[in-house]
Amino acid sequence: xxxxxxxxxxxxxxxxxxxxxxxxxxxxxxxxxxxxxxxxxxxxxxxxxxxxxxxxxxxxxxxxxxxxxxxxxxxxxxxxxxxxxxxxxxxxxxxxxxxxxxxxx
Amino acid sequence: xxxxxxxxxxxxxxxxxxxxxxxxxxxxxxxxxxxxxxxxxxxxxxxxxxxxxxxxxxxxxxxxxxxxxxxxxxxxxxxxxxxxxxxxxxxxxxxxxxxxxxxxx
Amino acid sequence: xxxxxxxxxxxxxxxxxxxxxxxxxxxxxxxxxxxxxxxxxxxxxxxxxxxxxxxxxxxxxxxxxxxxxxxxxxxxxxxxxxxxxxxxxxxxxxxxxxxxxxxxx
Numbered sequence: 001x002x003x004x005x006x007x008x009x010x011x012x013x014x015x016x017x018x019x020x021x022x023x024x025x026x027x028x029x030x031x032x033x034x035x036x037x038x039x040x041x042x043x044x045x046x047x048x049x050x051x052x053x054x055x056x057x058x059x060x061x062x063x064x065x066x067x068x069x070x071x072x073x074x075x076x077x078x079x080x081x082x083x084x085x086x087x088x089x090x091x092x093x094x095x096x097x098x099x100x101x102x103x104x105x
Numbered sequence: 106x107x108x109x110x111x112x113x114x115x116x117x118x119x120x121x122x123x124x125x126x127x128x129x130x131x132x133x134x135x136x137x138x139x140x141x142x143x144x145x146x147x148x149x150x151x152x153x154x155x156x157x158x159x160x161x162x163x164x165x166x167x168x169x170x171x172x173x174x175x176x177x178x179x180x181x182x183x184x185x186x187x188x189x190x191x192x193x194x195x196x197x198x199x200x201x202x203x204x205x206x207x208x209x210x
Numbered sequence: 211x212x213x214x215x216x217x218x219x220x221x222x223x224x225x226x227x228x229x230x231x232x233x234x235x236x237x238x239x240x241x242x243x244x245x246x247x248x249x250x251x252x253x254x255x256x257x258x259x260x261x262x263x264x265x266x267x268x269x270x271x272x273x274x275x276x277x278x279x280x281x282x283x284x285x286x287x288x289x290x291x292x293x294x295x296x297x298x299x300x301x302x303x304x305x306x307x308x309x310x311x312x313x314x315x
Contacts, residue, residue: 002293004216006109006161006192008137012248019250023257030251030291032218032264034139034244038117040124041135043201047128054137054161056216056264058291064193072195079197081135081163083107085190085295087216088274090282092289096253111214111266111297113242139244143222145229146240148306152233159242159266169298177300184302186240186268188212190295 001061002097005068005084008039008052010076015055018074022057027067029097030058060097061086066105106166107202110173110189113144113157115181120160123179127162132172134202135163165202166191171210211271212307215278215294218249218262220286225265228284232267237277239307240268270307271296276315 005028009015012033019031034054041048059067064084071082089097110133114120117138124136139159146153164172169189176187194202215238219225222243229241244264251258269277274294281292299307 004293004295016248016250023250023252026252029253030249032262033248033250034264035246036140038121038138039135040121040128040138042128042131043134052137054139058293068193068195072197079201080195081198081201082195083109083163083192083198084194085109085192087293087295088278089294090278090290090292092282093291093293096289096291141245143226143243144240145226145233145243147233147236148239157242159244173298173300177302184306185300186303186306187300188214188268188297188303189299190214190297 001086002089002093003059003061003064003084003086005057007071007080007082008054010052012053014076015053021074022067022070025103026101027063027070028057028059029100032056058097060100063100063102066102106191107194107198108164108166108169108189108191110162112176112185112187113159115157117158119181120158126179127172127175131205131207132168132175133162133164134205137161163202165205168205168207171207211296212299212304213269213271213274213294213296215267217281217290217292218264220262222263224286225263231284232277232280235313236311237273237280238267238269239310242266268307270310273310273312276312
């Protein structure tokens with residue numbers, strides 16, 4: 001099984017930088033960084049809004065938890081919103097992401 | 106567990122308005138409203154296309170069904186396309202969305 | 211159950227063309243083609259980056275594997291990145307996508 005992680009960033013630069021580190025560490029196979037989004041949210045009983053940059057990250061299901069934990073540590077926000085879920089995939093995609101090793105912990 | 110809901114809107118204004126109501130009612134923690142998309146679809150045996158505004162909505166898995174039903178009622182389309190799925194999440198995200206109560210039904 | 215498929219394309223034209231064929235063949239109900247994304251990836255031990263066009267495709271869970279296999283065959287890349295996952299859906303969306311037949315194999 002493969003997996004997707006969805007996580008907004010404050011901007012494209014931080015998404016690229018964190019994505020590059022996760023790629024270096026073999027925890028993900030790809031990060032897709034999207035066009036700007038408008039976010040409305042509630043946090044600690046307060047309402048807020050802002051502009052963010054969305055990222056969709058592809059990995060293998062066996063690395064999902066490790067990749068999300070490392071992403072949380074690298075992310076510029078104190079408490080980034082990170083969600084992830086297992087996915088089926090086409091044959092070629094499974095082979096590609098199935099080859100991810102992740103550096104020894 | 107947390108959950109994501111994906112739902113296109115006719116425009117950003119309606120996405121923000123419906124998102125604000127769902128936030129007021131404590132059914133979601135955040136709505137991310139994206140840049141315009143092109144949609145090709147088949148509906149009632151007819152083919153169509155149009156421009157829409159995508160929204161990704163974060164909630165807790167416990168509130169997923171309620172949030173989708175309320176979104177369907179609030180949405181400007183008669184039959185909006187609403188899909189949702191449970192997700193794993195980083196520790197901070199689980200605590201944030203786990204605190205959602207949703208107004209008493 | 212319904213399902214979503216996520217798959218980047220090299221450009222909007224190829225996304226529309228492949229999406230139209232999948233609609234013709236009754237394998238999907240809708241394709242949402244997004245604004246450009248920046249992709250950073252590792253492939254065959256090499257790092258790369260590029261600009262792509264993201265597509266989110268809605269179908270019924272029963273057709274997910276067939277739709278992904280057909281998408282892989284139609285896609286302009288040799289090895290496209292295709293992931294898909296089952297979803298819950300609002301009542302109207304389930305009825306709409308539940309009506310998809312898919313041409314006889």
